[in-house]
Amino acid sequence: MKNLILLAIVFAVLVHPSHQLSRHEVLSKFVERRRSGVRSEAKEWVAPSISSEYSWKLNQYSQDGLQENDKITSLSGQPAGVTFAQYAGYVTVDAEAGRALFYYFAEATEDPSTKPLLLWLNGGPGCSSFGVGAMTELGPFRVQPDGKTLSKNPYAWNQVANTLFLESPAGVGFSYSNTTSDYQNGNDDNTARDAYTFLLNWFERFPQYKNRDFYITGESYAGFYVPELADTILKNKNSQTSFLNLKGVMIGNGIMNEETDDCGSIDYEWTHALISDEEYENLRCSSSPLSYTAHNTLSFGEIYFDGQIDPYNIYAPLCSSDSNLKWASSLSIDDTPTSGLDGFDPCSSDYVLTYLNTLEVQSALHANVTNLPYEWTECSGVLSYNINATTMFPIYQRMMAAGLRILVYSGDVDAVVPVTGTRYSINALKLPIVKAWYPWMNTELDVGGYSVIYKGLTFATVRGAGHEVPSYQPSRALTMTKSFLAGKPLPS
Secondary structure (H helix, E strand, O other): OHHHHHHHHHOOOOOEOOEOOOHHHHHHHHHHHHOOOOOOOOOEOOOOOOHHHHHHHHHHOOOOOHHHHOEOOOOOOOOOOOOOOEEEEEEEEEOOOOEEEEEEEEOOOOOOOOOOEEEEEOOOOOEOHHHHHHHHHHOOEEEOOOOOOEEEOOOOHHHOOEEEEEOOOOOOOOOEEOOHHHHHOEEHHHHHHHHHHHHHHHHHHOHHHOOOOEEEEEEOOHHHHHHHHHHHHHHOOOHHHOOOOEEEEEEEOOOOEHHHHHHHHHHHHHHOOOOOHHHHHHHOOOOOHHHHHHHHHHHHHHHHHOOOOOOOOOOOOOOOOOOOOOHHHOOOOOOOOOOOOOOOOOOHHHHHHHHHOOHHHHHHOOOOHHHOOOOOOOEOOOOOEEOOOOEOHHHHHHHHHOOOEEEEEEEOOOOOOOHHHHHHHHHHOOOOEEEEEEEEEEEOOEEEEEEEEEOOEEEEEEOOOOOOHHHHOHHHHHHHHHHHHHOOOOOO
């Protein structure tokens, strides 16, 4: 169960409040745990039936006046000239347990009353959609190297949509529970239920967004989060919840199905010269699960510990004290990148960690830090998570049958959830091809990647992007998002 456990451990970083593990330390812990792992039987996820709870949850959690209370006057270190509205705060999803989820919401820079609403979910399970997604990927700002000031992200997605970032489940980022056992009970069922409850109440707090075109997006383990939340919305659709006008989903470098993800990961490692021929023969999909498990530790030893390679982008530099890639000097990114790393700073997560642990910043965000038994971290050190399913194929079939717009995209230099696994998964769905493989253009002179349009689903690669596509290729990611929201094929 390679990729699922890899993501559960690599992303759900086992951090102590005063110590955050390096990626290599996290991978070392993954190897130790993987030695006893075995591949699971295929298991389908079943969406919970919760529409009957709708009325009492609304009565329990009054939203009167909370929208104005959540409005952000100004973020600490915010650049001049910000005209769009920002909100941040908590939505209670279980009053008895004292469980509340933190959100950050940036309205569209222009015409927010007509733009769609886009929900972003980071994966892990256990990583912050605000600190990772908003602050290092697609949000309106990036944190400067000083850890105190912000700069404008010229490729922010709130140029094309109202963007909502949810820190989920409880125990991630600023989200919390007053019942500490909740942190030990993380699983897909509870995450989907809480996210759905969050949405019902958030729309009551922001009624102007009811019936707005709504899209769910995310990456990595959100390859499970996003379809599961969409499936929950579809299953519980009734007259009371009709304002949830779900139009589509967009998933980047997301897990889909255990077996095809595993096979794709092995083939990616070998075809990109990350493992030896001998190890490939031991690992390839014709091997038994026992053989696969026994040799997996050697594979990761060959790739990461000997070579000191970042698996999230196998060609990217690692953060170091003498790194000279600073956002302060990279804001001149244009629409015709000359390299695969324009605008990318490998130390950006360090700046975010400093920024979000500043009391002035937390106050501006209305973060209830007195309820947190931990400091803010990129990925949770308190959350234990149990995976409820091994495949999303049945949910994809249901989403396509419901007519949802679906875009699955892959940064092509990610070795954590690589493009090969995603392609194997899509091929396993056996969908008719509407438009065959073609290069899509970010600008007239810049190939953004490649795309195939299937009946019910579009697949796209993003050239030169790692696991977090909007971090590595922000211009190409924005072009892709514009096309998706407009319901148009990627430009050819």
